[in-house]
Amino acid sequence: MCLALPAMVKELLPDDQAVVLLGGVSKEVSVALVEDVQPGDYVIVHVGYALSKVDAAEAEKTLALFAQMSATAAQ
């Protein structure tokens, strides 16, 4: 049950709901399980619920790590 996607929060709605955007598609999901979500944040969405926020800084670090680790290979 892992299928979950990072989507951008477009708009907050009442009752712990929000509109998220993924590749030009918008959907209403629940943000009852995350805290401090603001429009512009990215959240991981699973079965209609946001489960965590995506940390932009860590995301960049990870991408950099891919490049770095594969560069230092074969030494």
Next chain:
Amino acid sequence: MKYIDEYRDGAMAKKIAAAIKAEAEPGRDYALMEFCGGHTHAISRYGIEDLLPANVRMIHGPGCPVCVLPIGRVDNAIEIARTPGVILCTYGDLLRVPGSKRASLLKVKAEGADVRMVYSAADSLKIAQDHPDKQVVFFAIGFETTTPPTAVILKQAKALKLNNFSIFCNHVLTPSAIRNILESPEVRELGTVPLDGFIGPAHVSTVIGSRPYDYFAEEYQKPVVIAGFEPLDVLQAILMLVRQLNEGRFEVENEFSRAVTIDGNRKAQAVVAEVFELRRIFEWRGLGMVPYSALRIKEPFAQWDAEKRFDIQPLSVPDVKACECGAILRGLKKPADCRLFGKACTPESPMGSCMVSAEGACAAYWTYGRFRQSNNA
């Protein structure tokens, strides 16, 4: 798509794959288990195994909650669905899982039972509100990623005093499954199934955090790398595991740091703790009885427990003879080792859960990887 496309970049994949090839020591075998069904699917769908050297093998673990759901629980759900006046709500993955006598929720639907597919637990609550004259039951399954949404709707059902709604709870726990695999006699004995390291589940970890895996790394001296969901994440995690193994380390590393923290999602954990408690023991398909591995609804919410409302009797139904799902789920056998694979058992007529769920090792191999058999033949 941001945070998706960058992690699917083919050029970077080739670089990481080259690194793995360079660092995997010749003459040494690396047997890595990806626990999470989503990872199994990613590996198959992107053909990641084609990029790995021959001595780095992926073993598909039991992280697919559809695959580990025992026949008896499917039979219970079918029984509930057949009860007059009931609307059974279920995730799509469960519709074709075969129960006893090849029955399934899809077939029961064709017979006239009101079985509805939902994308979200919240949809089932809405159906209950829209149909006050019906008994609506939500067939809840999943690991720790899917449990919090069920917890949220359970609380909502109580707050709304919704008395035509209940939940058939089959939520299971990841650490228990991992422990069960590591403790199985075949794995503990050296030389039987060597299991060198784990790719930790992606989204389960966003909820439970990375801390629970420390125990495994220490106790069993096997490295764990928590990996994100995208193919580059998986390749990177494989590289990190190979490095740990080469260096004799057995640590928990977090490749999915953009979404996983040490503590995980406290809010989600709290909601789950409010409504669920541990079952002393629960049957898993293929793994048998596993203690403290599953959740049931707590007493204050008993009114919304379908097992009580429908007086569900535990059924222990043996798997189809010759079905090797159990061994495959533990990484002991491969799909091609099963006598039924591709003959009696195909996605059109699945004999066991490994074939019916798109993430099951057998379905993944059939759907994406079968050509390898013919190319090698």
Next chain:
Amino acid sequence: MTLTRKGPAIDFANGRVDMTHGGGGRAMAQLVEELFVAAFDNDMLRQRNDQASFAVEAGRMVMTTDGYVISPMFFPGGDIGSLAVHGTVNDVAMAGAVPIALSASFIIEEGLPLADLKRIVQSMAAASREAGVPIVTGDTKVVEKGKGDGLFISTTGIGRVPAGLDISGDKARAGDVILVSGTMGDHGVAVMSQRESLGFETTLKSDSAALHTLVAGMVAAVPSIHCLRDPTRGGLAATLNEMATQSGVGMMIREARIPVRPEVMGACELLGLDPLYVANEGKLIAICPAAEAERLLAVMQAHPLGRDAAIIGEVIPDDHHFVQMETAFGGKRVVDWLAGEQLPRIC
């Protein structure tokens, strides 16, 4: 003094279809006259016989039939009516044939709002006019409430194959090139988005369209085309597998070359679907000898319905008839038949 008696005016705005409309009596005749004949309006229909009669040029004919049961009946980019025209015209065109005429049979559920029926029939008429393929004969039945899902339409089409063409699903040969006429998955996602209340920032519509003029240009430029088929239910994957099996060959396609709109990718991600298996209603797959591939591609891209056409792979020898795909990664996977309906994945 008028000696003929006309019934009360049909209330298209607020009325509903009832059992008399299928009864064979005056009410039915009135509905047929005022709605169907008025909308489809052509010489043959105006004769008001139970059959349409016309002369044909000598040559090879094709005939095809399809049932349309889509729900919801109205979706972005079309409805069950326009779909019924496009789908059947396309099946005729996939033989390389020039469509001549269509028939249309309606099975209507008692209680269907006449406003909906009128909207659908007019949409069909517009599609038929635009395509230049008349609906020359038809039938209407009404079934009791609960016995039909609003409306089922069945259309049959006939056409004539120009001399010199031999297009068939069993003609693919190793070395041939595989092309698609445009983006995959638009129709299925447009329909599903309606069902699942997904919103789209840019308007994603069904691609439902009549392809016969595109095909006419293609076969004129490259008469040696081996196969044509439109990837409807089951999507690109099902259609390629069908042809691989029919021709006794394998196929190798490249994921990076398959055109898919970003909104379709996003919706498929959100819904847990694979765009390769999602239905299209205005696209075709063509398989032709390698030497003609570039020319065929150019002809397709020059037509409004083929602007996003692309070469996606080739036919290879394979006794197992697998359709294989090189992923964007350089890894390989099989693109298998669909098992039953595509169920959205949660996992």
